[in-house]
Amino acid sequence: MGKIYRQNYRIPFYETDVNHQVKLPHLLSVxxxxxxxxxxxxxxxxxxxxxxxxxxxxxxxxxxxxxxMPRYGEDIIIETEADSYNRLFCYRYFRIFDQEGNQLLSIFCHFVLIDFDTRKVAQVPDDLVAPYEATKIKKLIRGQKYRDLQEAKETFYHVRYFDLDMNGHVNNGKYLEWMYDVLDIDFLRQHSPKSIHLKYVKEIHYGGDIYSRVEQEGVISRHDITSNGELNAQAIIEWEKKDV
Amino acid sequence: MGKIYRQNYRIPFYETDVNHQVKLPHLLSVxxxxxxxxxxxxxxxxxxxxxxxxxxxxxxxxxxxxxxMPRYGEDIIIETEADSYNRLFCYRYFRIFDQEGNQLLSIFCHFVLIDFDTRKVAQVPDDLVAPYEATKIKKLIRGQKYRDLQEAKETFYHVRYFDLDMNGHVNNGKYLEWMYDVLDIDFLRQHSPKSIHLKYVKEIHYGGDIYSRVEQEGVISRHDITSNGELNAQAIIEWEKKDV
Known part of the structure; x- marks a missing residue:
C-alpha cells in the first residue's frame, strides 16, 4: 500500500491499431x-x-x-501506486479505468535501481522510496516462470535509430512490438490480449540485430528476444477471441 | 488566412531521441x-x-x-490554421512555439480528400471547408521538385503490424522513420534537421516490403521510399551541425 497518483489520458489516433484499440506498447509507455x-x-x-x-x-x-483494451478517442484514467519494496526490488501497480470507473487493465511491475554507468543493480535506499509510502517487505515476489522455447519460429530485426530512447537504450515498448509482429495478422485482428507476462533479462544496444522467436499453441503464445546468442527478454501472452 | 486553433503539449520521455529532442515523426502525428x-x-x-x-x-x-527542435519535457504550443484551398488541395499551416512565444517550427501541408473505397482524389466541397474560413484560391501551389536519386544506398524494411493505423494503412510518420534510419547514427547525433520537404506519392500496405534509399551530399540528404519497383515517397532534408 502506497500513495496513489492519477492522470487522465485520451487515446490518440496515431497510437491506435487496426482493431481500433490502443497499441499496448504505447499504453505501457504512457x-x-x-x-x-x-x-x-x-x-x-x-x-x-x-x-x-x-x-x-x-x-x-x-x-x-x-x-x-481502451479504444480510439476513449478517455481513460491511469492510476499508479508504489505498492511495496524490499532490498532489491520495488513493486508498483498501474490500474486503468474507463469513465464509468470500470477497471480495464491492471499492470504489476517489478523495478530495480541500477547504477547509470556500471549498469549493476543497487540496493534500494530507504530515504529514496520513503515519499511513496510503500510497504517495506522482506520477501522477493516471484515472477512468472518461463520454459525454453522448443520449436520456435524465428524472425530477424535490426535495431533502428528511433527504437532508442534519450539514454541510447532500446525503449521498453519495442520488445513487445517485436513480439506482436511475428504473429499472424489475421490472428491479431481476431484476438485481443487477455494477460501478458514479460520479463526483461538483458538490455539491447543500437547496431545489434535481434531475433524475435515465437511458439504458439492455440491462444497461448510464448516469446523470446535474443541477440548474439543471449536472451534479452521472455514473454507469455494469453489471447482471447474478440467479440465482433 | 483561416481560423486559428491552438493546443498545449509536453514532450514525453518515450518520444525523445538520443539528442534529447522530440522524435520528428511523433511531432508530426501530434x-x-x-x-x-x-x-x-x-x-x-x-x-x-x-x-x-x-x-x-x-x-x-x-x-x-x-x-x-523541442526538447524532452518542454511545454510547447501547437497552432494550426487552414490557410487556403482550391478545387483539389487544402493548404494548412502548423506553427510550434515555445513558452516564450518563439517560433520553433513551421509546417506547411498539402491535403487532399479521397474517397475511402476507391482511394481517388475528390473535389473539395465548399461547404465542407467553409467552417475553417480558409481563403479560396485558383492556383495550385507548387511543391518542392525532386530529382531521381543517382547512386543511392538502399536498405530493406518489412512493414510491421504496429506500422499500421486504424484503417490498415501505414502511418504517415513511418516513412520519415525509414528515412532517418538509413543515415549514420554519428551523423544523426551531431546534426539536427533544418528543413524537410516530404512528398507522399503512393500508399504502402501491410505485408509489403519497402526500400529506403538515400543519397547524401554534405548536409543535404535526398531520400525515397519504393516498393514493388514503384515510388511511394520522396524527401529532401537539410541538416545543420548541432551546437554542443
Whole structure:
C-alpha cells in the first residue's frame, strides 16, 4: 500500500491499431510517464535520483491483466501506486479505468535501481522510496516462470535509430512490438490480449540485430528476444477471441 | 488566412531521441491530431466527413522549416490554421512555439480528400471547408521538385503490424522513420534537421516490403521510399551541425 497518483489520458489516433484499440506498447509507455509524474510531484524525480544517487529506474517484469483494451478517442484514467519494496526490488501497480470507473487493465511491475554507468543493480535506499509510502517487505515476489522455447519460429530485426530512447537504450515498448509482429495478422485482428507476462533479462544496444522467436499453441503464445546468442527478454501472452 | 486553433503539449520521455529532442515523426502525428481537434470543434470531424461524404483527409506534402527542435519535457504550443484551398488541395499551416512565444517550427501541408473505397482524389466541397474560413484560391501551389536519386544506398524494411493505423494503412510518420534510419547514427547525433520537404506519392500496405534509399551530399540528404519497383515517397532534408 502506497500513495496513489492519477492522470487522465485520451487515446490518440496515431497510437491506435487496426482493431481500433490502443497499441499496448504505447499504453505501457504512457503509464511509465505517469509514475514519472508521481515521482516528480513527490520531489524524487528521475533527474533528482540521478543527481543524488547516480541511479536510474529499470523495469524487470510486467504482469498485465486485461479486461478490455481502451479504444480510439476513449478517455481513460491511469492510476499508479508504489505498492511495496524490499532490498532489491520495488513493486508498483498501474490500474486503468474507463469513465464509468470500470477497471480495464491492471499492470504489476517489478523495478530495480541500477547504477547509470556500471549498469549493476543497487540496493534500494530507504530515504529514496520513503515519499511513496510503500510497504517495506522482506520477501522477493516471484515472477512468472518461463520454459525454453522448443520449436520456435524465428524472425530477424535490426535495431533502428528511433527504437532508442534519450539514454541510447532500446525503449521498453519495442520488445513487445517485436513480439506482436511475428504473429499472424489475421490472428491479431481476431484476438485481443487477455494477460501478458514479460520479463526483461538483458538490455539491447543500437547496431545489434535481434531475433524475435515465437511458439504458439492455440491462444497461448510464448516469446523470446535474443541477440548474439543471449536472451534479452521472455514473454507469455494469453489471447482471447474478440467479440465482433 | 483561416481560423486559428491552438493546443498545449509536453514532450514525453518515450518520444525523445538520443539528442534529447522530440522524435520528428511523433511531432508530426501530434500536429495532425491538433488539426483533427480543430475539425471536431468546428463540427466537421473526420467521422462527420466520412459519414456525410465518404471522404477522408490525406496528406500529400510537407514543407517543414525548423528553428529549433523541442526538447524532452518542454511545454510547447501547437497552432494550426487552414490557410487556403482550391478545387483539389487544402493548404494548412502548423506553427510550434515555445513558452516564450518563439517560433520553433513551421509546417506547411498539402491535403487532399479521397474517397475511402476507391482511394481517388475528390473535389473539395465548399461547404465542407467553409467552417475553417480558409481563403479560396485558383492556383495550385507548387511543391518542392525532386530529382531521381543517382547512386543511392538502399536498405530493406518489412512493414510491421504496429506500422499500421486504424484503417490498415501505414502511418504517415513511418516513412520519415525509414528515412532517418538509413543515415549514420554519428551523423544523426551531431546534426539536427533544418528543413524537410516530404512528398507522399503512393500508399504502402501491410505485408509489403519497402526500400529506403538515400543519397547524401554534405548536409543535404535526398531520400525515397519504393516498393514493388514503384515510388511511394520522396524527401529532401537539410541538416545543420548541432551546437554542443
Amino acid at each position: 503509464a511509465l510517464q505517469v509514475s514519472g509524474q508521481q515521482s516528480l510531484s513527490l520531489g524524487v524525480s528521475d533527474e533528482d535520483i540521478f543527481d543524488q544517487y547516480h541511479l536510474v529506474w529499470v523495469i524487470t517484469e510486467y504482469d498485465v491483466q486485461i479486461e478490455r | 500536429a495532425l491530431q491538433v488539426s483533427g481537434q480543430q475539425s471536431l470543434s468546428l463540427g466537421v470531424s473526420d467521422e462527420d466527413i466520412f459519414d456525410q461524404y465518404h471522404l477522408v483527409w490525406v496528406i500529400t506534402e510537407y514543407d517543414v522549416q525548423i528553428e529549433r
